[in-house]
Amino acid sequence: MIKAGIIGATGYAGAELVRILLGHKEVEIKWYGSRSYIDEKYARVYGNMFQLVEDTCLDDNIETLAKEVDVIFTATPQGFLAGVLTEEILQNTKVVDLSADYRLKDVSVYEKWYKIQHKSPEFLEEAVYGLCEINREKVKQARLVANPGCYTTCSILTAWPLVKEGLIAPNTLIVDAKSGTSGAGRGAKLPNLFCEVNENIKAYGVSTHRHTPEIEEQLGYGAGSQVTINFTPHLIPMNRGILATEYASLKKVRQKDGSMGLPDYEQIKEVYDRYYKHEYFVRVLEKGVYPETRWVEGSNFVDISFQIDERTGRIIMMGAIDNLVKGAAGQAVQNMNLMFGFPEQEGLELVPMFP
Incomplete structure (x- = not known):
């Protein structure tokens, strides 16, 4: 059993991460990070989690979080992770980033298209683009995965x-x-x-x-x-x-x-x-x-x-x-499974819903 933390847990992708990870046999969610709902019950934000999640939303202090969990999911706006990521964090935990901060290898291309300065380009070379069907073997060895866009x-x-x-x-x-x-x-x-x-x-x-x-x-x-x-x-x-x-x-x-x-x-x-x-x-x-x-x-x-x-x-x-699943949270969990040696389908054998 590994411990996971989610920063941005009250956005749509973060909430989908919660839904999927609650059904994962090998993961315990330890941190529901949300800048907008600090100290509020997670189940008050998402009523579908009533009696399923008793935790209260915490802040987005990634330095503290990195010392408490094995993997961090950052379902955050562009620029957040690039502005706070350090070598010490990556020595303490693995990170799956759902933003675009580490998807593009050329920092000038990132800055041109996203209109913000990249504050930690030193991690771009290491970051693995987490499209599992193409980069599976690289993902298995990664500390930092850039989860692809939808x-x-x-x-x-x-x-x-x-x-x-x-x-x-x-x-x-x-x-x-x-x-x-x-x-x-x-x-x-x-x-x-x-x-x-x-x-x-x-x-x-x-x-x-x-x-x-x-x-x-x-x-x-x-x-x-x-x-x-x-x-x-x-x-x-x-x-x-x-x-x-x-x-x-x-x-x-x-x-x-x-x-x-x-x-x-x-x-x-x-x-x-x-x-x-x-x-x-x-x-x-x-x-x-x-x-x-x-x-x-x-x-x-x-x-x-x-x-x-x-x-x-x-x-x-x-x-x-x-x-929200293969385009965000599901793919993030698929990447996590590869990073920790779990069966790739664990927690993700979700039958499509209809109607």
Whole structure:
């Protein structure tokens, strides 16, 4: 049994961490950190935790927390962890950061897209990008894991096998993604009020969304060269879920008869199956079946499918996740399981909820 602390426990991702960890056989939550609710009962903040959590919310003193727990989850705004992390903290505990502070290796890129100064760039080289299906072995050895963003998790895993195998031209990639409102966090914001969101869909962060360089960097590792994409997120009136629809030009490959031609369905499906057949949390759907957010809600699954458009020589790739689980808290627990040698699925065998 290990001890865990959560800073930012009263945000949506933090609350999801609590829900998941309460069902984890190997973890005891010792610290419910929340700057906004210090000394208030956690179950008063989230009534679903009545008689399940008796603890009171504490502050965000990470130095003290690091001496009391084996792992810290920081479900905090950008800049928090980078402003307080020290070598002493990492010598005392392991950290899974749900913010973007250590996702990007180039500090200048981080500062350009997030508009804040990075206060501890000395840890960027060490930090492991915690997309388990790609960086599993590195995560196992890590002290500091940068938990990927929700849009990025869905976008990268949906395209990764085809980028890695050179079956698409990565610089032609267009990612059109839609997210439920919980992705914007729990803070009160005018654009997220019910009357502003209900009966509406809108694009935002057009050509400027901060997950863009994260997707580009990781897909660039797969492609072996710099990747530039178009990424456009949309807000839709539902609580949870992300659906990413991705478009790219197919590249010609050598066929069985020695000629060069575009890959067909069977060739593409073989690649997806080869990459993901041993990945419990990635479900490659059957032909003609496309991902829907309702079939992954409340779970750590990623559902993926594709359709070849022979007329244009392009492929449409589709992926769906729950942004609070595989896109945040579930992935953080998956990373923790790897870091401590627990079964990767422990605490995460969550059956999708419907309706």
